[in-house]
Amino acid sequence: MLADGFDLKPSKTPKSANEREAILKGSLGFGRLFTEHMVTIRYANGGWKTGELVPYGPITLDPAASVLHYGQAIFEGFKAYRQPDGSIATFRPEANGKRFAASARRLAMPELPVELFVAASDVLLRHEAEWVPSGAGESLYLRPLMIATEAALGVKPAREYSFLLFGSPSGDYFPQGVKPISLWLCTDYVRAAPGGTGEAKCAGNYAASLVAQQKAIDEGCVQVIWLDAVERKWIEEMGGMNLFFVYKDGAGHKLVTPQLTGTLLAGVTRDSLLKLGADLGYGIEERMISVQDWEQGLKDGSLVEVFACGTAAVITPVGEVKFDGGKWAINGGEFGPHARKLRESLLAIQYGQSPDQHGWMHRVP
Numbered sequence: 001m002l003a004d005g006f007d008l009k010p011s012k013t014p015k016s017a018n019e020r021e022a023i024l025k026g027s028l029g030f031g032r033l034f035t036e037h038m039v040t041i042r043y044a045n046g047g048w049k050t051g052e053l054v055p056y057g058p059i060t061l062d063p064a065a066s067v068l069h070y071g072q073a074i075f076e077g078f079k080a081y082r083q084p085d086g087s088i089a090t091f092r093p094e095a096n097g098k099r100f101a102a103s104a105r106r107l108a109m110p111e112l113p114v115e116l117f118v119a120a121s122d123v124l125l126r127h128e129a130e131w132v133p134s135g136a137g138e139s140l141y142l143r144p145l146m147i148a149t150e151a152a153l154g155v156k157p158a159r160e161y162s163f164l165l166f167g168s169p170s171g172d173y174f175p176q177g178v179k180p181i182s183l184w185l186c187t188d189y190v191r192a193a194p195g196g197t198g199e200a201k202c203a204g205n206y207a208a209s210l211v212a213q214q215k216a217i218d219e220g221c222v223q224v225i226w227l228d229a230v231e232r233k234w235i236e237e238m239g240g241m242n243l244f245f246v247y248k249d250g251a252g253h254k255l256v257t258p259q260l261t262g263t264l265l266a267g268v269t270r271d272s273l274l275k276l277g278a279d280l281g282y283g284i285e286e287r288m289i290s291v292q293d294w295e296q297g298l299k300d301g302s303l304v305e306v307f308a309c310g311t312a313a314v315i316t317p318v319g320e321v322k323f324d325g326g327k328w329a330i331n332g333g334e335f336g337p338h339a340r341k342l343r344e345s346l347l348a349i350q351y352g353q354s355p356d357q358h359g360w361m362h363r364v365p
Ligand SMILES: *Cc1c(COP(=O)(O)O)cnc(C)c1O
Pocket: 077, 201, 237, 238, 239, 240, 241, 242, 265, 266, 267, 268, 269, 270, 309, 310, 311, 312
């Protein structure tokens, strides 16, 4: 059946309401459970085909599919939240759609029109509405991706692609909940270099980060802090989140975040916090921040909190930084009042509990 431009081919063996509720009542974790349907849109002969809503399940790929060899693969992540009136709204889906198109351009992949990106999430959510959990801190995490499917071993941009979108009912990103995390300051590996793919949300960036991530875990940390590739001096971001520094500023405080140099991933949460921070009366600054600035700010007491932000975990306080030969504690390793206030303010908008002054929430029609 064709509806809203999508061919609907739903599951013939849907789960019962009881089965679904039993799953949603358990501990959700992050990215372990998936809903019953997904959206697929194929690209071939220079254009996007009619999208389909199909049962969630494995996909088949030709062993020569170029994504498996040359890595043309991009993804996104955004969330759908249950609203107080029972309806469902996604947070800034157009921003993710635009970034998805920008990532596609960088990897010489075809751009999916932003309206189609948003329509795909709307059609999925209309069918999976009951899968959007309603517990505190819970949401349906949406994962769009695009891969090159053309079977051809020549190194060139593929001519065939698949866009896929599925949902994962999720709770806390870090299994320990919102507790200050310990970060490893990585000086031997880099995530992104000038002219590289750091600005694109592509699978390869993550593949290249995992060995450093493993090192961080071995050192008792949960994530890596990445430095710039050239001077190994400037703070860029965390494994999959952007960083914010809270400084004393006269009688108030200011939020400082590393400026976008082309090697950082421009987070939608980062952008939202810059706007929300200004609304809340914080000074706002995007600039270069060095490892030395960080250490100095902790020493002289001007730097009072550091936190990481991203869609999956929203805001996570940074309690400690470790590196070869030492460590620093931040805010006594505690979840500070600024990170808490910003986190609660953003969540209140996302869950429809406070006014959406910036028009960030997209009601699923
Ligand atoms: C996705 C991502 C972020 C955070 O982006 P959001 O849009 O806020 O979720 C930050 N850094 C990297 C490397 C990422 O991949």
